[in-house]
Amino acid sequence: MRPRPLAHPGAFEPFDERDTVFARARLVPGTETYERYYERRPEHREADDKTRALKNLAAPGTRRYRPLEAALVEGEFSVSDLIAAAVERGSDLPPNATPEGLGMVGDVDADGPRHHLPDPSPPALTDAVKQAALFAGADDVGVTALDPGFVYSHRGRPRTAFGEPVSLGHGHAVVLAFAMRHGFVAAGPEMAATAEVARVYAKAASACFALADSLGRLGYDARAHVDSNYLVICTALAVRAGLGELGRNGILVHPVFGPGVRLGVVTVDAELVTDEEGCWGIAEFCRTCGKCAVNCPSRAIPEGEPAVVRGALKWPLDPARCYHYWRTAGTDCGVCIRSCPFGKPDTPLHRFVRRSISRTTAFNRFFLWADDRVYGARPGPSRPPLLDIGKIED
Ligand code: SF4
Numbered sequence: 001m002r003p004r005p006l007a008h009p010g011a012f013e014p015f016d017e018r019d020t021v022f023a024r025a026r027l028v029p030g031t032e033t034y035e036r037y038y039e040r041r042p043e044h045r046e047a048d049d050k051t052r053a054l055k056n057l058a059a060p061g062t063r064r065y066r067p068l069e070a071a072l073v074e075g076e077f078s079v080s081d082l083i084a085a086a087v088e089r090g091s092d093l094p095p096n097a098t099p100e101g102l103g104m105v106g107d108v109d110a111d112g113p114r115h116h117l118p119d120p121s122p123p124a125l126t127d128a129v130k131q132a133a134l135f136a137g138a139d140d141v142g143v144t145a146l147d148p149g150f151v152y153s154h155r156g157r158p159r160t161a162f163g164e165p166v167s168l169g170h171g172h173a174v175v176l177a178f179a180m181r182h183g184f185v186a187a188g189p190e191m192a193a194t195a196e197v198a199r200v201y202a203k204a205a206s207a208c209f210a211l212a213d214s215l216g217r218l219g220y221d222a223r224a225h226v227d228s229n230y231l232v233i234c235t236a237l238a239v240r241a242g243l244g245e246l247g248r249n250g251i252l253v254h255p256v257f258g259p260g261v262r263l264g265v266v267t268v269d270a271e272l273v274t275d276e277e278g279c280w281g282i283a284e285f286c287r288t289c290g291k292c293a294v295n296c297p298s299r300a301i302p303e304g305e306p307a308v309v310r311g312a313l314k315w316p317l318d319p320a321r322c323y324h325y326w327r328t329a330g331t332d333c334g335v336c337i338r339s340c341p342f343g344k345p346d347t348p349l350h351r352f353v354r355r356s357i358s359r360t361t362a363f364n365r366f367f368l369w370a371d372d373r374v375y376g377a378r379p380g381p382s383r384p385p386l387l388d389i390g391k392i393e394d
């Protein structure tokens, strides 16, 4: 049988970013914002209070703590945070303006764009935007129309913007995918894997910021959506932009890089040519597989069939369980990424298997059996290259 993608039954309903675990984790008990949020969402208060009482990621005393890797995690995330703050300060400025104090190269003509593409037609502009995204460091890029269901209804981050309604007039989204290095991904849930995640988020933030700024200089209103400063749901947009399929583990599974990718988005007011949503047999394979669910240390990933959540057919993850585990480990875990059969290096053998999975479901059980035999049904973390992280616990 030919594999089919997950079919969504209706329109996607916008999600409130305040309800994400990352926004909730930053609420400070005793503040008005905290009280108002839990009046609206009392069902989250008890579990969130327990998680908030734990040490933060990369903190000394957490279960997977390693000093060098922890410092790298914080150093890389501080780059993302700086860029996220720069996006914020620039977001209300007119296109082509250089936000004061951002340290960017100035000399922009206030009367209009400084640079003009010779052919601004949608196909040529789309080609230029994709080339620019790859030049900035993306490993893959796709374009989609900005479905309003993929824009947050209200902001949850940064804390200063908590509760602001989101208004985003852009018609298109450019989605950038950045591959993580396989050797580090395979080390999850150890801290070295989290350092790699942080490094790639910083790279994504830098690339998206540069792309949005470049588009501004060409006369288009654009905004970068980067770690801790998103107005849009990146994974849903990435699926729409043809970059992969939504896996059982709740993240994008790319046809080449598997789940080992991080995403960034640039939304823009320009007319662009959109990509088609793709099918590589990934979601169909997930129905048979379930390896991420079996290996998840917090049991946050369901083992059954997908269900409809806000108009989307997906496997409904329990993010609060997942995030609670992160805070005990001190890392962002990543066991579901490391154990995924699609996360293998891009060798001729793995390419052959992926090609077969994309064409027929007939051998899915065999491929899963083979993956279990070769890599283990419950694979442990491997030692990452370069960083000496000491003993890796099972
Ligand atoms: S990151 Fe870890 S805890 Fe979270 S869903 Fe994946 S395996 Fe489970």
Ligand code: SF4
Pocket: 247, 248, 249, 253, 282, 285, 286, 287, 289, 290, 291, 292, 293, 336, 339, 340, 341, 342
């Ligand atoms: S581990 Fe299996 S079920 Fe989970 S995302 Fe990967 S292929 Fe899908």
